[in-house]
Amino acid sequence: MEKSSIHVNFERLKQTLDKSSQIGKIPDDGLRRLALSNDDKQMREVFVRWLELGGLDIRIDDIGNMYGRRSGLTDLPPVLIGSHLDTQPNGGRFDGILGVLTALEVLRTLNDNDIKTMRPIEIVNFTNEEGARFEPPLLGSGGIAEVFDRNFIYSRMDRNGNTFKEELEKIGFKGDSENRIKDIHSFLELHIEQGPVLENEQISIGAVEGIKGMSWFELRVIGEGGHAGPTPMAMRRDALMVAAKLILHIEEKGELSGPETSVTIGRMSVKPDVVNCIPEEVLFSLDIRHIDDNVRERLIDELKKELKEIAQGHKVQLEFNKLWEVKTSTFHPEIVNLICNGSKKLGYSVKRMFSGAGHDAKYINRIAPTSMIFLPSVGGKSHVEAELTLDSDIEKGANILLHSVLELSNYKESLS
Amino acid sequence: MEKSSIHVNFERLKQTLDKSSQIGKIPDDGLRRLALSNDDKQMREVFVRWLELGGLDIRIDDIGNMYGRRSGLTDLPPVLIGSHLDTQPNGGRFDGILGVLTALEVLRTLNDNDIKTMRPIEIVNFTNEEGARFEPPLLGSGGIAEVFDRNFIYSRMDRNGNTFKEELEKIGFKGDSENRIKDIHSFLELHIEQGPVLENEQISIGAVEGIKGMSWFELRVIGEGGHAGPTPMAMRRDALMVAAKLILHIEEKGELSGPETSVTIGRMSVKPDVVNCIPEEVLFSLDIRHIDDNVRERLIDELKKELKEIAQGHKVQLEFNKLWEVKTSTFHPEIVNLICNGSKKLGYSVKRMFSGAGHDAKYINRIAPTSMIFLPSVGGKSHVEAELTLDSDIEKGANILLHSVLELSNYKESLS
Numbered sequence: 001m002e003k004s005s006i007h008v009n010f011e012r013l014k015q016t017l018d019k020s021s022q023i024g025k026i027p028d029d030g031l032r033r034l035a036l037s038n039d040d041k042q043m044r045e046v047f048v049r050w051l052e053l054g055g056l057d058i059r060i061d062d063i064g065n066m067y068g069r070r071s072g073l074t075d076l077p078p079v080l081i082g083s084h085l086d087t088q089p090n091g092g093r094f095d096g097i098l099g100v101l102t103a104l105e106v107l108r109t110l111n112d113n114d115i116k117t118m119r120p121i122e123i124v125n126f127t128n129e130e131g132a133r134f135e136p137p138l139l140g141s142g143g144i145a146e147v148f149d150r151n152f153i154y155s156r157m158d159r160n161g162n163t164f165k166e167e168l169e170k171i172g173f174k175g176d177s178e179n180r181i182k183d184i185h186s187f188l189e190l191h192i193e194q195g196p197v198l199e200n201e202q203i204s205i206g207a208v209e210g211i212k213g214m215s216w217f218e219l220r221v222i223g224e225g226g227h228a229g230p231t232p233m234a235m236r237r238d239a240l241m242v243a244a245k246l247i248l249h250i251e252e253k254g255e256l257s258g259p260e261t262s263v264t265i266g267r268m269s270v271k272p273d274v275v276n277c278i279p280e281e282v283l284f285s286l287d288i289r290h291i292d293d294n295v296r297e298r299l300i301d302e303l304k305k306e307l308k309e310i311a312q313g314h315k316v317q318l319e320f321n322k323l324w325e326v327k328t329s330t331f332h333p334e335i336v337n338l339i340c341n342g343s344k345k346l347g348y349s350v351k352r353m354f355s356g357a358g359h360d361a362k363y364i365n366r367i368a369p370t371s372m373i374f375l376p377s378v379g380g381k382s383h384v385e386a387e388l389t390l391d392s393d394i395e396k397g398a399n400i401l402l403h404s405v406l407e408l409s410n411y412k413e414s415l416s
Numbered sequence: 417m418e419k420s421s422i423h424v425n426f427e428r429l430k431q432t433l434d435k436s437s438q439i440g441k442i443p444d445d446g447l448r449r450l451a452l453s454n455d456d457k458q459m460r461e462v463f464v465r466w467l468e469l470g471g472l473d474i475r476i477d478d479i480g481n482m483y484g485r486r487s488g489l490t491d492l493p494p495v496l497i498g499s500h501l502d503t504q505p506n507g508g509r510f511d512g513i514l515g516v517l518t519a520l521e522v523l524r525t526l527n528d529n530d531i532k533t534m535r536p537i538e539i540v541n542f543t544n545e546e547g548a549r550f551e552p553p554l555l556g557s558g559g560i561a562e563v564f565d566r567n568f569i570y571s572r573m574d575r576n577g578n579t580f581k582e583e584l585e586k587i588g589f590k591g592d593s594e595n596r597i598k599d600i601h602s603f604l605e606l607h608i609e610q611g612p613v614l615e616n617e618q619i620s621i622g623a624v625e626g627i628k629g630m631s632w633f634e635l636r637v638i639g640e641g642g643h644a645g646p647t648p649m650a651m652r653r654d655a656l657m658v659a660a661k662l663i664l665h666i667e668e669k670g671e672l673s674g675p676e677t678s679v680t681i682g683r684m685s686v687k688p689d690v691v692n693c694i695p696e697e698v699l700f701s702l703d704i705r706h707i708d709d710n711v712r713e714r715l716i717d718e719l720k721k722e723l724k725e726i727a728q729g730h731k732v733q734l735e736f737n738k739l740w741e742v743k744t745s746t747f748h749p750e751i752v753n754l755i756c757n758g759s760k761k762l763g764y765s766v767k768r769m770f771s772g773a774g775h776d777a778k779y780i781n782r783i784a785p786t787s788m789i790f791l792p793s794v795g796g797k798s799h800v801e802a803e804l805t806l807d808s809d810i811e812k813g814a815n816i817l818l819h820s821v822l823e824l825s826n827y828k829e830s831l832s
Binding site: 214261356377383 | 609610613616632643644646647648650657677678684686705739772774797799
């Protein structure tokens, strides 16, 4: 059988996805399947049955990451595929779930067609990608990549004071550290885009070249309060008026810096926050992302200088505090090429792109050659009930994953 | 004795003020003397003793307003002077307190000098001017002016569910409706400016011509949410970015409209208010004041039109909801002149000005010829612990009140 003629069984994939969409279901087609909750437990148990039915060797590691291994003709390091089955509190049915279930469909299709691969293939479900219940996110993949040590992961606490460790034991998914995947030939994660770019350009497949670096800041503008009535405008040092000027300067600067830059002010608070009081203090967040760390850092340096000048010009104080920073991750170009070439061969439109958001692939990229396949999000929506990826795109994505895995699992050499 | 040579006894006034500054004292020289609280009760009891020692006829009305009457040579309608003894939760020692205690000093000085006036003079302490415990403010003066009926006033509730009526009875200051002052020849209220204008211009006395009308609005900007990472800036409809543009347009428009206009955005909230989420909705307040109601209304009409255009240009929705409105109050020009002439005679600097904030005088102005005397607030501060009016200004203010009262209480005719 000519490999390029193999296709996934979309009806079966759709049924599998429908079953997942029932577990933790909330109104408006949403899902609430928080990490290590009862719903997560139920989903994991269903997933175990599916792995068993697929004839896969199942392992659970000490962080609760789940693996299903399909043997290869050799014991060379495996190709890893998958993502995560947990969701946000008001999440959708697709997100990372699509990455795990298309991976399952890929293995089922290989079984259907009785295809042997040189390398083993492993499917993975990472624990607590979302970070919605236990912060920070990406605990499962970060654990494998040794970004977080086990004690740190175990001690994470939810809002009710339950630790990660207790909850992992309670749902019966605490395995052995020996089961962690170690030597990985390559990792490929399919995920929804979570943004509007693919839909807007009417493209089905995103070949993800990396994850944009980002910096988070908190800016505090300190002016002078006073009563709205008795204080003439010319005598004010209104923190909110100056904050509005700073925000527009940030926006303009971000736009001038090119389409790859994004700046976002997502959080803002005003003190004392009373209709007839002149704001004495304004606090707002700043999220800056760019694929080039140097561009991001230069932009930050310039912004710091310029914003301080604007603040001084209005006789208010400005504090600029860094909350968090992460550098750009660059994925393996050979895997990116493989996604692009596969798409062209199958006649699917494809676009090389960077991810603006973090994914398990970010941490696995530290220990193995990695890339991601993005599928369009209708309206760019994600982490909401209305999250949607069209059937036709899901089918194309699963086929690209299938063909990429077939290629990777027959690589003799490791990817340099 | 030549009347213009009479002066208040500043040392005595200062001691009286010091006594008041102990009742409800909080750190940093502040006062917390909420309406109908135990501290208010204690202050009222001390005030009753002072009225008794002054030989005044004391009355308490059904809203708890307190009066002390000094007889005149006739029973013509009295001159009313005073203000309020309650404070904000973190208030200062001056505010309206200065208006009541300088009035007391005026009556004591008349007694000292054995001066008979044609008209009776009454001192008043209005209940719940601040509105900090029972909303709305100005309940005592508003009750007398029949802006609020008694049942409305009695049913006001504090945050602990205690009604105005219960608390008024509890502190023992619920009097008779017959005791409400009815026929007032003129009302004169001394108060701190609560703004920086007098200090800035190094002027001791403000002769208040009226209270600026104002409008309060709530503006809602409805854009589109999304993840900060995956959504390019050019594809966003960021409610906060547009709100910043609207705010700066409002500020510019307010400034162009002249120094008598003030616009303030005091309250603001962002939804969902998360660092890496594009704001989908922003809500903010708008407070607009001007001495000319027509100017204010024209400004509002223009702003509504222009802000909607800006919002449309950025493809976001804008809602513009009126919360509250009050027209400009114009005080009696003859009393304003009297304050100015008195100041000149005594060699004090004086400025005609409008009040940007509301006062008991606003409501009493509806039923009697009224004006106010403003004294400088250091740094323009008020409703904070650091509120301060200098001794020299307090003494001048008390003397102007004294001489204005001497004039008014010897008017044969009513003021037309």
